[in-house]
Amino acid sequence: MVSELILHIPEGINFDCTGCGNCCFMWPVPLTDDDVKRISSLPFADQKFEPVHILSTGVAGTAKEMSFSAALGKRKDGKCQYLSPDNQCEIHLQFGRQSKPSMCQLFPYTFTSTPAGVFVSASFASTGVLYNQGRPLAEQREHLQETYELFSRLFAELKPDWSNLQLVDGQPLSFEEYLALESEYLEALLSRASERTDKILVGLSKRTLGLIAHKRDFDRIPGVDLKPRIIDSLLIKSLMETYFPSDVYRESICDIDSASLARSFVMPPDKVHLEFASKQISFSQLTQYSLGALSDESESLLRRFAYLKIFSKLYVGAGFAGLSLLAGLNHLAAIIALVRIHLKLKNIDSMKNGREITFEETAESVRTLERRLTAANFSNPSKTILEVLLTAPERAERISSLAS
Numbered sequence: 001m002v003s004e005l006i007l008h009i010p011e012g013i014n015f016d017c018t019g020c021g022n023c024c025f026m027w028p029v030p031l032t033d034d035d036v037k038r039i040s041s042l043p044f045a046d047q048k049f050e051p052v053h054i055l056s057t058g059v060a061g062t063a064k065e066m067s068f069s070a071a072l073g074k075r076k077d078g079k080c081q082y083l084s085p086d087n088q089c090e091i092h093l094q095f096g097r098q099s100k101p102s103m104c105q106l107f108p109y110t111f112t113s114t115p116a117g118v119f120v121s122a123s124f125a126s127t128g129v130l131y132n133q134g135r136p137l138a139e140q141r142e143h144l145q146e147t148y149e150l151f152s153r154l155f156a157e158l159k160p161d162w163s164n165l166q167l168v169d170g171q172p173l174s175f176e177e178y179l180a181l182e183s184e185y186l187e188a189l190l191s192r193a194s195e196r197t198d199k200i201l202v203g204l205s206k207r208t209l210g211l212i213a214h215k216r217d218f219d220r221i222p223g224v225d226l227k228p229r230i231i232d233s234l235l236i237k238s239l240m241e242t243y244f245p246s247d248v249y250r251e252s253i254c255d256i257d258s259a260s261l262a263r264s265f266v267m268p269p270d271k272v273h274l275e276f277a278s279k280q281i282s283f284s285q286l287t288q289y290s291l292g293a294l295s296d297e298s299e300s301l302l303r304r305f306a307y308l309k310i311f312s313k314l315y316v317g318a319g320f321a322g323l324s325l326l327a328g329l330n331h332l333a334a335i336i337a338l339v340r341i342h343l344k345l346k347n348i349d350s351m352k353n354g355r356e357i358t359f360e361e362t363a364e365s366v367r368t369l370e371r372r373l374t375a376a377n378f379s380n381p382s383k384t385i386l387e388v389l390l391t392a393p394e395r396a397e398r399i400s401s402l403a404s
């Protein structure tokens, strides 16, 4: 018997292609064998393309369960060969949407299967999603159902296991209990529009801490004799290098350098600096500089980002690095604070104290973060280090204050 698809679509998220060409630039587009056959035999009118590059290693950002062995060829300027000068896809124009590579048909959507149905999400690497432009997803059910069919064929082996969900490492959480908490989180994000998103998340994490059966001091790291603020700065440095590399396109697989982070707990450097545009910026500069409030539009983008990650469960358990709920919430609060820190570094670097951050700058920082999260492939030591360092709401709160 075929079970009926229960598709949950988020409210308040819009998308239609803006034709900016950004998604067809630099990013490696992986191809299945069927894509290679189909695209190689398309009878283009008067045009010659070198359509595919066969890869000897996996393509960044694709699930381990998949076996992509090729990627679309790029031109020297980094744009896809099939992108026309006016940012149109030649394959789509000449042969229709279904002739495009599967990943291009799928983008920017993704889907999370759970015991309560399938939850739709969309990538903030897309300009349409970043700017919330186009029709509401809630009005695109039929298209989303078709896209989900493609997704489930493409990722047939991807079966997230939600049976190991934990409130905190060692305290199991049933999926029903999780959903009850999740609806509180989503409600808080929707109803507290005037507050900073990272602060709302820290508040939710503190409330969740109240449900822990056996309280302990999560801010202390067993065997590490460092002040919490030093640990914070070492973690922030490592996360900034992971999620905001100087060349987001060159860095393929996204993972924390857990060995170097663990080493720095044993032999901490005299001073911890953050790198930005080849300059070193100290934590005291970061503390002295105040970013102030972002515009309503920028804050609303950060809130949408958090809302969609929580709705689609791409921040916790099988949805992200196997993190417990508390560590997942704190990681989400921390990465939103890191967007603000990234914007602060930009102002400190350009010595424009108090300069108002534009929406476009916030959007580009979120796009970079999303690209790295899409390419995330954390090793087991990285997952453990994130779980241990980010269980304490106090740490997320201190990171959030540094982002003020």
Ligand code: SF4
Pocket: 023, 024, 025, 029, 072, 080, 081, 082, 083, 084, 088, 089, 090, 091, 092, 100, 101, 104
């Ligand atoms: S095939 Fe078309 S949609 Fe896909 S990256 Fe190239 S131009 Fe863009």
